[in-house]
Amino acid sequence: MKYKIFLATKNRGKIDEFKDIFKKYNNIELLSMLDGYEFHDVIEDKETFEENSQKKALEIAKVVKMFVISDDSGLEVKALDGRPGVYSARYSGENATDETNNKKLLKEMKDKTEREGKYISAITIASPSGKYRTYVGEIKGKILDKEVGNKGFGYDPLFYVEEYKKTFGELDEKLKNNISHRANAMKKLDKEILEFLKAGE
Numbered sequence: 441m442k443y444k445i446f447l448a449t450k451n452r453g454k455i456d457e458f459k460d461i462f463k464k465y466n467n468i469e470l471l472s473m474l475d476g477y478e479f480h481d482v483i484e485d486k487e488t489f490e491e492n493s494q495k496k497a498l499e500i501a502k503v504v505k506m507f508v509i510s511d512d513s514g515l516e517v518k519a520l521d522g523r524p525g526v527y528s529a530r531y532s533g534e535n536a537t538d539e540t541n542n543k544k545l546l547k548e549m550k551d552k553t554e555r556e557g558k559y560i561s562a563i564t565i566a567s568p569s570g571k572y573r574t575y576v577g578e579i580k581g582k583i584l585d586k587e588v589g590n591k592g593f594g595y596d597p598l599f600y601v602e603e604y605k606k607t608f609g610e611l612d613e614k615l616k617n618n619i620s621h622r623a624n625a626m627k628k629l630d631k632e633i634l635e636f637l638k639a640g641e
């Protein structure tokens with residue numbers, strides 16, 4: 441049995457990562473906006489990654505009428521009381537880009553000695569009939585005072601991982617996709633994904 445899952449994200453960086461992570465499932469075909477599907481921007485107005493992730497998956501599953509996977513993720517910084525958190529994508533305003541977000545983070549962290557932060561990812565798998573499960577993963581790191589590396593996306597050039605002595609902007613993509621917040625949430629989904637798909641609609 442071959443299953444189709446639609447990736448409910450408009451973020452190219454996430455699409456690339458999920459494509460890589462899903463390579464191991466030879467009975468799952470992962471579809472995305474890059475295959476010509478269109479869907480609306482879901483309003484991410486909830487207070488947690490889990491709830492925003494569920495909202496994205498459930499709304500888009502109804503539209504595309506397929507199983508859907510969504511990810512709501514972001515960066516929580518200790519010295520900033522957990523900001524940017526669920527506002528990570530819009531940290532620097534309405535027309536925020538990775539570049540303007542990183543600039544704002546550097547500015548807010550300028551005089552901070554406490555540099556700890558963590559990435560969080562909430563992944564939801566949903567069916568068109570409204571069944572869903574959500575899995576959360578995280579990874580701890582340090583926020584640098586300048587950008588290093590140009591791999592990955594988002595805040596990656598500022599996110600330093602002690603164990604590898606590299607930022608996510610420098611780390612090999614394969615390695616990032618094995619240890620990241622998204623990878624850690626995926627490892628939990630992995631245990632249940634076939635059961636969820638087999639149960640059908």
Ligand SMILES: O=c1nc[nH]c2c1ncn2[C@H]1C[C@H](O)[C@@H](COP(=O)(O)OP(=O)(O)OP(=O)(O)O)O1
Pocket residue numbers: 448449450451454484511512513514515528529530541559592593594595596608620622
């Ligand atoms: O591995 C990551 N490496 C770097 N930055 C990351 C990562 N994971 C999340 N982030 C940042 C990017 C964005 O500022 C926010 C996610 O916001 P989030 O709403 O979940 O994604 P999005 O709006 O880019 O795409 P979409 O909602 O269509 O899935 O956190």
Ligand SMILES: [Mg+2]
Pocket residue numbers: 484529
């Ligand atoms: Mg978003």
